[in-house]
Amino acid sequence: MAESGTSVSPDGDHSGGDRPRLDRQRILEAGAVFIEEHGVRQLSMRRLGAELDVEAMSLYRYVPSREDLLDGIVESVVDELYSDPEVYVEPRHGWQDYLLRLAHGLRRLAMKHPQVFPLIATRPAEAPWVRPPLRSLRWVESFLRAMTNAGFSNEQAVEAYRAFSSFLIGNLLLEVAALGADIGPVEDPEPSPSRRADLTNYPLLQELQGLLSEDRSKQEFDAALDALLDRLDSQLT
Amino acid sequence: MAESGTSVSPDGDHSGGDRPRLDRQRILEAGAVFIEEHGVRQLSMRRLGAELDVEAMSLYRYVPSREDLLDGIVESVVDELYSDPEVYVEPRHGWQDYLLRLAHGLRRLAMKHPQVFPLIATRPAEAPWVRPPLRSLRWVESFLRAMTNAGFSNEQAVEAYRAFSSFLIGNLLLEVAALGADIGPVEDPEPSPSRRADLTNYPLLQELQGLLSEDRSKQEFDAALDALLDRLDSQLT
DNA sequence: ATGCTTTGCTTACATCGTAAGCACGGTTAC
């Protein structure tokens, strides 16, 4: 082992290598990648440090705690929404187009980060009414303005906001769960035969297992989203 | 400290007391209570053991691991649904009544166990298509039979099942989140001023904060549930 | 009595999050 005093490379660098210098954003991104690869449960400060060629404690220079690290990862992932060119913070073609784009943008986000998404959905927000999956004051403001500008009353806009959030959480959470089967805190290497289903006493289940496993999520998402928009539209009168 | 060899009470009991004997169900129930009182994050084998006047390792006689303990708690909580007299496993007054009762039963369950419910929602299921919050083959079978008996095609029944699950997860998860603000793995003793919202740049938010915090969850749940049932009904033709 | 099974306890270990402080190099002030 090399002593800490002597640098591997002769230049001034601390530990001779092309290590690009630590900073908070780099840590958060590495964290998101790590979670996507190994699951939240596997993410420890030590392991994330190792991923960045750095000791665990060095991370604490930029991240106050593991909890804050997870919050930061969630935030940085949700912030990707701002750079989605298909999603407008300011409505351009009416509220329905706005909601459609927002919903699809979030679905894309969930599909891109299936392991992180449950965190987006379940981490406490800054205020109880800043709901997942938007999680940011700016989006809530944007949403409410889009709706009130379109003629919704304040009450209706707020109700629409809650209905929209619930819709997204339910659909996307179950969709990513079906994807990885590892939603939430577990990381089971083997499917564990005791958890394998025994369908002997459930004839209808047996018959419909094919249909149940079939992935029609995109169509169903769109259909349900359409129904939601219709429902909101009918309140506009 | 008393030696381990000498019993406190003279009778044959291992540690002289009226400790009612350990068994798996007792552990699971104590776990559910503990989570409701202190949150999932605080639940450790040692602390749960202490709650039952027992060493941590004694629990392993009945529960293979902490993960399995959580699964067991979830399962035992969900099983309460069977003893809800308002909910019928076999439909009695048509599919709409069946779904209404089921949805309301689950909502009651969520309200009764707001801390456990996120686990119900996010723990991996025995098969990817056994969705939360039902989580049991028996309920899925019951659901599908109710729908197909009512005239839904197999495809429609499966689609209804997914729509219904998504609806419940979304609504109930956000509802319990608003309740405890401690959904998921965090346990923050203090609201931490850095996480307190600053509404300066969000005028509409400021104006609507009252409405946003207002609790109309029951009405909104019922309204959305009604819309869902209507949507399903319209597919019956 | 003898042995088997059930139950709970004890000990031990690797791993975790993180508090505290150190060592190095770069920067700035004289």
Place this chain on the structure above:
DNA sequence: GTAACCGTGCTTACGATGTAAGCAAAGCAT
């Protein structure tokens, strides 16, 4: 020059966690 500082990452250390392994006592069957 050199002296004070500061930003960065490393080291050490502590208490808590999940759990493997084995022990001891009690109940039961023979």
